[in-house]
Amino acid sequence: MDRMLDPDPASMDTEAMYNQLLLDAASREGFPMSPDAAKDNVLQVVPKPGFCLKTKDAEGKKIFINVCHADNVPAPKDMTDNELLKLLDSEDPFGFRIPMSLGEPHAELDKSGNGCTAFDVVVNPGFLEKMKTSEVFRAFFLSVTLEGIEDKYNQTLSRDWILLKNKRFVGTLPEQRIRSTSKPLIMEMDNSAPALPKTPKFDAEDLKARGQTPEYRIVQDPAEGHPEYLVAEINLPKVKTVNSVTLDIGEDRILLETRSNVYYLDIYLPFYLLQDECGAQFNRKTRILTITMPVQPS
Known part of the structure; x- marks a missing residue:
């Protein structure tokens, strides 16, 4: 089955890309849902302000990121500063994931009355408090958030950001639609999985004619037993556009x-x-290239 590739991360569901960085949430309280939201299994919530970050895009225009909180967003795994630093230095720097919800950009006015753009990102209130006291977690979260905005909205943001001291948010905080159920985090495929059938062998000339084998990894979710999903991440550094890729x-x-x-x-x-x-x-x-593959039930 030929599968169309999406050339623009901005048009994809954010769950599929980050892994990092999956923007899911779980329901803990009953919030009113519109018929459309209920159909999509999402909640409509009004984010509560936390703190605000100011940066600029590639054209020098002001960008504000309102870091907010809502009880519906689950907390990430509890971890100390040293544990996070050790994990980031390991071979699996994405082993720590932060559940969050990233809203659509909205036009606002800064204190001088000039136009600017604001983004709202919503996290668990407990994790928000942790970021206020831990520079390590705050820096990691802001790095992840900036990269997420860049990938989703095809922007380039400056890393010379400033935390506003006297302003918790810029503009308004519109409602966000947050998923009422979340998928488990993707984990490494366990060694107890059935052995992979061998790929057909070709001689050196055949392989040269077909192309170089790219680096890749396959993970399963959940990590043990029969998976619900497989996710393949294929590294294609020489590919500039998906128009040159055929995937079956x-x-x-x-x-x-x-x-x-x-x-x-x-x-x-x-x-x-x-x-x-x-x-x-x-x-x-x-x-x-990230491929998300639901698995047939056992």
Whole structure:
């Protein structure tokens, strides 16, 4: 089955990309939902102000990020500063994930009456308090948030940001639609999974003609037992646009080819997929293709 790739991360559901960085939430209290929201299994909540960050885009225009909180957003794993620093130095720097909800940009006026843009990002209130006392967690969160905005809205933001001392938010805080159920975090595929069938072998000339095998990894969710999802991350540093990539997702197979035979990947999976529900997106900044693949129940 040929799968269309989305060339623009801004048009994708943010769950699919970050991993980091998945923008999910879980319901803890009953909030009124519109019929459309109930159909999509989401809650409508008004964020509460926390603190505000000021930065600039590539054109020098002011950008404000309102860091807010809501009880509906789950807290991340409890961790000390030293544990986070050790994790960031490890081979799995994305092992710590922050549940958050990133709203749409909205036009506002700064204190001088000039136009600016504001983004609202909502986190758990307990985690907001942790950021107020921990520079390590605050810096990590703001780095993740800036990268998330850049990828989702195709912007470049300055890292010379300033925390506003006397202003908790800029403009208004519109309602946000937050998912009332969240998917488990993606974890590494465990070693107890069935062995992968061997990829067909080709001689050196065949491999050269087909292209270089890219670096990739496959993870499963949940980490143990039969997974609900498989996620493949394929590193394609020589690819500038997805228009040059052809992706075929089979019942238990991923076949990727590129124009001019730059890359070629043909791998079999140890589980059967729900092909029609599979999706893929290409991050033009990191040059990583992420494929999300729901797995057929056992």
